[in-house]
Amino acid sequence: MKKLSVDQLSQLAGTISANRYIAAIRDAFASTIPITITAAIFVLINNLLLEKTTGLLRGIPGRDFISNVCIQGYNGTLGILGLMITFQIGYHLAKTYGTDGALEGIVAIACYITLIPNTVSVLSVGGKTFQAAGTLTQTYTSATTMLLGIIAALVGVTLLCKFSQNQKLKIKMPESVPSAIENSFNKLIPAILVITIFAIVEETIKSLSGSSVPELIVKFLQAPLVGGFQSLPGILLYVLLSTFVFVLGIHGAYVFGAISGPVLLTSLQQNIDAIQAGHTAPNIVTQPFLDAYVYMGGGGTMICLVIALFIFSKRKDERTMAEIGGVASIFNISEPMMFGLPIVFNPVYAIPFCLVPLLSTVIAYFATSLHFVSPTYISIPWVTPPLISGYLATAGDIRGSIVQFIIIVLGVLVYMPFVIFSNKLAQKEMVATED
Numbered sequence: 069m070k071k072l073s074v075d076q077l078s079q080l081a082g083t084i085s086a087n088r089y090i091a092a093i094r095d096a097f098a099s100t101i102p103i104t105i106t107a108a109i110f111v112l113i114n115n116l117l118l119e120k121t122t123g124l125l126r127g128i129p130g131r132d133f134i135s136n137v138c139i140q141g142y143n144g145t146l147g148i149l150g151l152m153i154t155f156q157i158g159y160h161l162a163k164t165y166g167t168d169g170a171l172e173g174i175v176a177i178a179c180y181i182t183l184i185p186n187t188v189s190v191l192s193v194g195g196k197t198f199q200a201a202g203t204l205t206q207t208y209t210s211a212t213t214m215l216l217g218i219i220a221a222l223v224g225v226t227l228l229c230k231f232s233q234n235q236k237l238k239i240k241m242p243e244s245v246p247s248a249i250e251n252s253f254n255k256l257i258p259a260i261l262v263i264t265i266f267a268i269v270e271e272t273i274k275s276l277s278g279s280s281v282p283e284l285i286v287k288f289l290q291a292p293l294v295g296g297f298q299s300l301p302g303i304l305l306y307v308l309l310s311t312f313v314f315v316l317g318i319h320g321a322y323v324f325g326a327i328s329g330p331v332l333l334t335s336l337q338q339n340i341d342a343i344q345a346g347h348t349a350p351n352i353v354t355q356p357f358l359d360a361y362v363y364m365g366g367g368g369t370m371i372c373l374v375i376a377l378f379i380f381s382k383r384k385d386e387r388t389m390a391e392i393g394g395v396a397s398i399f400n401i402s403e404p405m406m407f408g409l410p411i412v413f414n415p416v417y418a419i420p421f422c423l424v425p426l427l428s429t430v431i432a433y434f435a436t437s438l439h440f441v442s443p444t445y446i447s448i449p450w451v452t453p454p455l456i457s458g459y460l461a462t463a464g465d466i467r468g469s470i471v472q473f474i475i476i477v478l479g480v481l482v483y484m485p486f487v488i489f490s491n492k493l494a495q496k497e498m499v500a501t502e503d
Contacts, residue, residue, distance in 0.1 A: 088161060088164040089161065089222055090327075091160070091164070092157050092161035092164065092221075092222070093157055093218060093222075093329070094325055094329075095156070095160040096153050096156035096159075096160055097153065097156075097325065097329045097330075097333075099156045099160075100149060100152050100153060100156060103145050103146070103149065103152060104146065104149070104447050105447070105449050106141070106145050107141070107142055107145035107149070107447065108446055108447040108448060108449070109141075110138040110139075110141040110142045110145065111138075111142060111146070111445075111446055111447070111463075112460060112463065113134070113138050114135055114138045114142075115343070115445075115446065115464070116446075116460075116463050116464040118131055118134060118135045118138070124464070143206070146210060146211070146337070146340070146447075147206050147210050148206075148209045148210065149209075149210055149211050149214070149333075149337075150208065150209050150210050150211050150212070150214040150217050151177060151180075151209050151217070153211075153214055153217060153218065153221075154176050154177050154180045154214075154217035154218070154221045155173040155174070155176060155177050156173065157176060157217075157218060157222065157225075158172045158173040158175065158176025158177070158224070158225040159172060159173035159176075161222065161225045161226070161229075162225055162228075162229060167232070168251065171251070171252065171259075172225045172228055172229070173225075175224055175225065175262060175263070176217075176221035176224050176225050178224075178259075178263050179220040179221070179262065179263060179266045180216065180217045180220035180221065180224075181204075182220075182263055182266040182267050182270060183220055183266060183269070183270045183281040183282070184208050184280075184282060185274075185280040185282070186201060186202065187199045187200065187201045187203075188200055188203050188205055188207075190203065190205075208282065210337055210341075211330075211333045211334050211336070211337035212334065212337050212341065213282045213285065213286060214330055214333065214334060214337075215285055215286075215289060215293070215330055216281065216285045219285070220266070224263075224266060227258075227261075227262045227265065228255065228262045231257075231258035231261055231262065232254065232255050232258045234258075237257045237258050237261075238254040238257075239253045239254060239256060239257065241253055269281075293331045294331055294334055294335055294338075294351070296331075297328070297332065297335065297353050298335070298351055298352055298353055300429075300433055303353050303429060303433070304426055304429055304430070306324070306328060307358075307425050307429050308422065308425075308426060309324065310324045310328075311367060311368060311421065311422050311426075312422055314367045314368065314406065314411070314412075314421070315412060315413065315414075315418045315421060315422070316412070316413070328355075329355075332353070332354055332355040332358070335351040335353060335354045335355075336351075336354040336355055336356065336444075336445065336447060338350055338351055339351050339354060339443055339444070340445050343445050343463075348443075349442075349443035349445050351443065352433055352436045352437055352443060353433070354444050354445070355447065356444040356445070356446060356447055356457075356461035357432065357436070357443075357444045357461070359400070359448060359450050359457060359461070360432075360444060360448065360452075360454075360457040360458045360461040360462075360468065360472065361428050361429070361431070361432035361458065361471065361472060361475060362425050362428045362432070363400055363425070363450070364400065364428070364454040364457070364472060364475070364476065365397035365398070365400055365402060365454065366396075366397055366400050366401055366403070366405070366406075367402045367406065367421075367425075368402065368420075368421035368422070368424060368425060369424040369425050369428050369476075369479050370397045370400075370402040370405055370406075371397050371454055371476060371479075372475075372476055372479030372480045372482070372483050373405065373417070373420070373421070373424075373487075374390050374393065374394040374397045374405065375476065375480050376483035376487045377389075377390040377487060378390055378394075379480070379484075380484050380487045380488055380491075381487050381490070382491055383490070383491055383494050386487075386490070386491075389404075389405065389408045389409050390405075392404060392408065393405035393408055393409070398453050398454075399451040399452075399453060400450055400451055400452070400453075400454075401451070416489060416493065417486055417490070420482050420483045420486045423482055424479040424482050424483065427475070427478060427479065427482060428475045428479065431471065431474065431475050431478070432471055432475065435471045440467060440471070441458075441462060441465055441467040441468050441470075442462040442463065442465040442467070442468065443462070444461040444462055444468075445461075445462075445463065446460055446461050446462070448460050448461050454472050454476065455469045455472050455473065456469075458470075458471060458472040
């Protein structure tokens with residue numbers, strides 16, 4: 069029965085990760101990793117080095133010029149990440165239907181823009197608010213309302229691909245016409261239909277509700293999702309589920325990343341916007357929060373187990389594995405330890421493997437909520453080593469590294485009895501074999 073349950077769970081996880089919509093979102097976020105890292109560098113330079121009052125290099129010549137360069141770099145990366153994600157989802161989703169994907173990505177952006185109000189409220193230099201037409205602000209191009217872009221891409225491209233399969237909607241071209249042009253004309257009528265549907269939906273919703281589509285999406289979908297991750301029970305549940313499936317040999321981040329990615333990125337964007345506006349960051353939990361505090365060394369806060377093995381284990385095989393996998397764990401890569409020690413289907417280490425990330429989450433959550441450490445608002449590469457990542461993710465707050473150190477110490481203590489028990493278990497097995 070136990071084997072059956074594990075097999076069923078593994079099959080379910082495989083089905084979820086193979087779903088074309090989940091896969092499209094996951095692959096879209098993976099495609100934008102270079103962009104988010106580049107943006108993180110610009111934000112880090114401006115907030116850690118060039119900030120007017122606390123920047124480490126705030127007095128260097130040309131500070132304003134360099135700062136403006138970083139701002140423009142941010143505008144061209146994280147400032148339009150929502151549009152990039154929308155295009156990438158449309159592109160990757162179209163690939164699953166056997167099409168080229170480029171046109172579908174363009175239509176995905178068109179569908180998203182169609183749902184955005186054609187007038188926005190703008191604050192003038194004099195402090196007065198007025199309505200501006202034909203303006204696309206970062207509120208709609210960044211990750212702030214990215215959930216709407218995701219929905220538009222998934223629905224719009226699905227409709228486009230379905231309509232494109234209808235032979236009656238294709239425009240027949242002479243055989244001498246290049247295939248690229250023929251393909252574009254074949255999808256002309258489907259594209260017109262899809263964009264028209266979105267335009268009708270936008271105007272209908274605005275007429276009936278008096279609110280724009282982005283406002284309703286934020287109110288009824290995005291805000292509850294972000295709020296759920298910001299509550300301690302909500303983030304603990306996510307950490308538990310994504311960690312537990314690791315024990316079954318299923319990559320938790322791979323399975324749940326498509327769900328958590330948009331929410332955590334929105335939380336990060338809200339923190340960045342608030343800090344840049346001179347306000348306090350509103351969110352505790354962001355992707356850098358998890359990367360810096362929970363996933364040190366990889367899944368299961370693996371760096372703690374590596375240290376515990378070096379200190380408490382007398383088993384040659386475990387210490388050898390710690391030497392091999394420990395180097396990877398410094399860069400938050402846990403697979404060598406996961407499958408080499410192993411953790412997968414190992415009842416001894418499965419318990420602390422799930423407990424330590426929960427403990428890490430609680431410590432970091434309260435440290436942030438009680439203002440012992442600054443909130444995370446710098447997107448760091450996930451391979452950034454522990455102690456360095458806490459400092460960078462909080463824009464140069466050394467207390468971030470202190471919190472990481474505390475987590476590592478307590479995590480090692482949690483792993484300790486299980487390492488000792490593993491040694492005793494190996495000794496008993498050795499004696500039984502000799503007898």
